[in-house]
Amino acid sequence: MTTEIQQELSRLESQHDIKILYAVESGSRAWRFASVNSDWDVRYIYVHRPEWYLQIDDKKDNQEEILPNDIDLAGWELRKALRLFRKSNPPMLEWLDSPIVYREQFSTAAKLRALKQQYFSPRSCLHHYLSMAEENYKDYLLKDMVRVKKYFYVLRPILACDWIRETDTMAPTEFIKLLDSQVHDDRLRSEIDSLLIRKSSGEELSEEPRIPLLHDFLTGRIAFFKEYVKDLPSPTLPDTASLNSLFRETLAEVWNFDC
Template sequence: MTEEITSLFKERTEHPLFYVESGSRLWGIASPDSDYDVRGFHLQSKEQYFDFKKHRDLIEIMDGDFDFVSYDIDKMFGLLAKSNPTVFEWIRAHIIYFNNLPEWKETQQRIVKNFDFKALYYHYLSLAKGNINLMETDKKFTYKTAFYCIRGLLSAELATRKIIPELLIDKLFDQFEHENDVIKIAKDSLEKKKSKTEKEDVESDKKPLILETIKKYAQELDKNIPDKSNNPDKLKAILRDYSFELKNKYYG
């Protein structure tokens, strides 16, 4: 995968910075036919950056099972400054394909320390509710849908306790002292999800119990909204200083 990313940028003028695996492979719930969801960010070339016209801040490539998305650093850091949970997962990913960032570990830890748990809570709960709707209307009731929903609910609960949710599903389970009904359903179904194709439905007789348990858990989480937990100005300062350092290195 590292070679593919390097080869991709040989034909481009942007500078690749940081790329990881995202999605089901990162979370440890991949199926045999899961895509490789490569995510990260780049720096525009000096010519692009100082050009009078605005250049696209996004690179997207879909080639077979290779799904690649790269944000310009300004877009990426702008999202991090708002405590965007999606890109927050990218910078915490343990499957790293490419890293050309100086002293990144220290900056990464400072970003994590200053992230907003309220933003995490709303993001994960919203994802779960979207998947609940798909299952409730029977538009999409696959093991993948159920797991994405359960992962969202568990992550949202941890956010209410001001705990950073683990990305790997097994480690996420371990963050709970006791197995609740949702975790039991997840564990019982995990191996089936891994061995089946992404689009295969949950067996009809299992759907009502799974849906009822998930909906009840989501309703309880709705009553426990966390307060805003970070200092956004401090987070912005961390990102601004690091962005200045990188741009000075490439453009100076």
């Protein structure tokens, strides 16, 4: 599948006259709890030729395409990606930490990683992960019979909240790193490991009775963080100068001219 993804990325470059700076796997495969039938969620950052930016009208700054072979392609134009990075957008930060990299051309991604802590906002990321956890919890886990694979989609953001609260840094993309660092109760860990084994072996994990231990843990952590975020100071946008410079440097590097 990696070869097919590489071919599709090259097709996009040719079709849209762009350069893809960075392309990674996102979602469950990057989180390392994919099932055998999970889609391939390919996310990328791209840049147009300089003349594309020298116009008075804004143009589309993203691309989306779902292919018949379960490849889901979605990309952000560089300026959009930098604006989201400035706001400490968690999906953007997760892309930079993805363990599955399909393409990394030029120096842009490395420069963004070097700036990541400078632009990181604990409050913004905590709100994002808490909202994700609470939404999935309400949608999937409040009935007596639940879709047990949805436990992962509440566990991961809650453990990310715990990581951020503890370290004041962005949570790792891979679920196992969160699990190892944040779950210290043996009974809880055993329950989660059991679900991971079942999911990775290809079991569908459809509706089953609610798991009391996991339910109580998630209920308690969601309630805790709903109170915790109330006392966090509002973030202030960092200076944009570094990102403006990075944008100009990328154009010069990719298209080979002096900025």
